[in-house]
Amino acid sequence: MITNNLRAELFALRRRPGVLAMAGMWSTQVVVFAYLVPYIVYLTQGSAMAPTVAADMISGLLPEGAHYYVAGALPTFGGPVMLVIGALLATGDYRWGTLRTILGRQSDRGAFLGGRFLGLLVALLPVAVVTLALGLLSSGVIALVNASPARYGNPLVLALELGSLWLVMAAWGSVGFAVGMLTRSPATAIIVGLLWTVLAENALALLANIVPGLGFLSTLLLGNSSNRLAVGLGSEPITITGAFGVQAQGTPLLAAAVLAAYIAAAFAVSHAALRRRDVT
Amino acid sequence: MIELAGLGKSYGTVHAVRELDLSVRAGEVYGFLGRNGAGKTTTMRMLLGLIRPTTGTGTVFGKPLGDPSSVARIGSLVESPAFYPHLSGRDNLRLLARYSGLDDSTVDSSLELSGLGERAGDRFTGYSLGMKQRLGVAAALLGKPELLILDEPTNGLDPAGMREMRELVRNFANNGGTVLLSSHLLGEVEQVADRIGIIHSGRLVAEGTLAEIRTRLGGPRLVVRAEPAAAAETALRAHPGVRSVRRDGTTVEVDLGTATAAGINRGLVVEGIEVSELRVEERTLEDVFTGVTAA
Numbered sequence: 168m169i170t171n172n173l174r175a176e177l178f179a180l181r182r183r184p185g186v187l188a189m190a191g192m193w194s195t196q197v198v199v200f201a202y203l204v205p206y207i208v209y210l211t212q213g214s215a216m217a218p219t220v221a222a223d224m225i226s227g228l229l230p231e232g233a234h235y236y237v238a239g240a241l242p243t244f245g246g247p248v249m250l251v252i253g254a255l256l257a258t259g260d261y262r263w264g265t266l267r268t269i270l271g272r273q274s275d276r277g278a279f280l281g282g283r284f285l286g287l288l289v290a291l292l293p294v295a296v297v298t299l300a301l302g303l304l305s306s307g308v309i310a311l312v313n314a315s316p317a318r319y320g321n322p323l324v325l326a327l328e329l330g331s332l333w334l335v336m337a338a339w340g341s342v343g344f345a346v347g348m349l350t351r352s353p354a355t356a357i358i359v360g361l362l363w364t365v366l367a368e369n370a371l372a373l374l375a376n377i378v379p380g381l382g383f384l385s386t387l388l389l390g391n392s393s394n395r396l397a398v399g400l401g402s403e404p405i406t407i408t409g410a411f412g413v414q415a416q417g418t419p420l421l422a423a424a425v426l427a428a429y430i431a432a433a434f435a436v437s438h439a440a441l442r443r444r445d446v447t
Numbered sequence: 448m449i450e451l452a453g454l455g456k457s458y459g460t461v462h463a464v465r466e467l468d469l470s471v472r473a474g475e476v477y478g479f480l481g482r483n484g485a486g487k488t489t490t491m492r493m494l495l496g497l498i499r500p501t502t503g504t505g506t507v508f509g510k511p512l513g514d515p516s517s518v519a520r521i522g523s524l525v526e527s528p529a530f531y532p533h534l535s536g537r538d539n540l541r542l543l544a545r546y547s548g549l550d551d552s553t554v555d556s557s558l559e560l561s562g563l564g565e566r567a568g569d570r571f572t573g574y575s576l577g578m579k580q581r582l583g584v585a586a587a588l589l590g591k592p593e594l595l596i597l598d599e600p601t602n603g604l605d606p607a608g609m610r611e612m613r614e615l616v617r618n619f620a621n622n623g624g625t626v627l628l629s630s631h632l633l634g635e636v637e638q639v640a641d642r643i644g645i646i647h648s649g650r651l652v653a654e655g656t657l658a659e660i661r662t663r664l665g666g667p668r669l670v671v672r673a674e675p676a677a678a679a680e681t682a683l684r685a686h687p688g689v690r691s692v693r694r695d696g697t698t699v700e701v702d703l704g705t706a707t708a709a710g711i712n713r714g715l716v717v718e719g720i721e722v723s724e725l726r727v728e729e730r731t732l733e734d735v736f737t738g739v740t741a742a
Contacts, residue, residue, distance in 0.1 A: 178545055265529050265531060268529045268543070271518070271525060274496040274518040446492070
């Protein structure tokens with residue numbers, strides 16, 4: 168039953184202009200804000216910068232650091248985009264009244280929700296691939312223009328980075344989906360989701376930093392865990408400021424586990440919301 | 448096929464449906480009638496498991512309401528048709544077919560039956576009300592359901608479309624299918640329904656064939672035009688077996704009860720009343736509906 172629903176979701180996803188537009192917007196952001204703008208800044212202001220700052224800047228833009236650099240942009244810019252995609256997927260049927268058309272044909276709500284949630288997770292995989300590919304491509308072009316060597320990272324590291332990208336995207340998308348299922352309104356879901364991830368998480372992180380004994384709280388936050396995966400796959404616990412000024416604590420394994428927990432919790436919340444709700 | 452016992456749905460203190468007992472038999476067209484807000488759509492939604500009853504029980508195909516295995520055998524159009532506006536009619540149906548595990552080949556036959564074939568490639572958002580309704584019917588027919596639940600299926604259809612819909616419903620039943628049909632167009636229901644149920648303020652107030660309900664409400668009525676009308680009214684009220692009499696100008700309407708038209712004619716002539724017209728009228732579904740829901 169769930170395979171039928173997943174088949175339907177993937178069919179619908181390929182034809183959803185809102186979701187495709189958001190994915191396209193994120194791809195544009197990667198190229199423009201992660202590569203084009205910084206490279207223009209480097210070209211125009213590089214000579215005025217301290218040599219070490221300028222060297223750091225261009226090294227992040229070259230292929231060797233592309234995998235880490237692209238992922239660094241994700242929590243800051245990509246996370247909210249994925250949250251919006253999740254919210255749009257969860258609320259579209261409430262907006263168009265199509266939930267009753269679908270559930271009036273097949274009333275297994277668990278299978279419907281499972282199919283839709285899996286559809287979101289599957290759909291984010293090509294987005295992650297395109298994100299990494301754009302990063303590699305953009306950095307290759309910069310290397311060519313800058314006459315720098317185009318040394319791409321180890322394929323295994325790239326594969327791990329791709330997995331990290333997908334996990335971060337899936338966690339943000341899932342949170343957006345769950346908030347969408349709870350609120351049933353795309354605008355409310357997006358506002359609540361962004362307020363939580365941008366304001367509430369930062370406030371909690373601040374609290375965790377200043378209140379003794381609450382330090383562990385930081386490692387449980389969506390933003391921190393995303394950042395921790397973004398800044399590198401080293402196994403040591405760290406507190407680091409990575410690309411785009413992101414703050415991160417903990418180990419990558421813990422971060423991955425936290426993000427997976429967000430995905431599982433988002434599904435559980437969505438299921439609980441839909442299971443008993445009257446569809447009118 | 449459908450059995451409901453004491454079914455009810457409340458929203459706070461508002462009772463949308465209360466103590467509803469209803470039975471739809473396999474192979475029949477059941478006309479489900481009621482005024483706006485009587486509880487028809489709520490009942491249909493409960494049959495599909497879209498909303499949960501607050502009291503009572505029910506089964507469809509012997510399974511509890513909303514059971515996935517029974518809903519899979521139902522085709523439905525409840526309230527206004529709702530589809531994805533950015534998809535074509537055909538793609539909307541292909542999507543629904545996938546949810547149900549059906550082959551794409553079922554889509555074209557449903558479109559054909561609903562009469563939407565030529566415009567199936569257009570986006571749903573550009574459809575007229577009638578075309579949306581046809582797409583809703585096409586969706587209901589996907590996968591050859593055994594039971595059709597149709598809520599006001601002729602909404603927005605032109606007269607030719609209404610006739611096609613009537614034929615579609617009748618043919619569906621003639622081929623062994625069962626139809627639960629609600630409509631405001633009582634004449635439409637009268638032409639296709641084998642039995643009717645009338646719901647009023649959330650309760651079923653009448654159920655049976657039209658003939659059975661007519662009889663229950665007093666059978667045929669006699670229209671008498673006579674002079675002097677007041678004397679005719681008095682004589683008719685005194686006539687043995689007559690159930691009720693109502694005068695409007697020179698016309699007197701008589702609920703015959705056990706009396707006969709010939710006996711009444713004889714009685715009026717004996718009283719010296721001049722009878723210019725005497726006509727027996729069967730009660731229409733509208734009369735029945737008005738009589739039952741007047742309270």
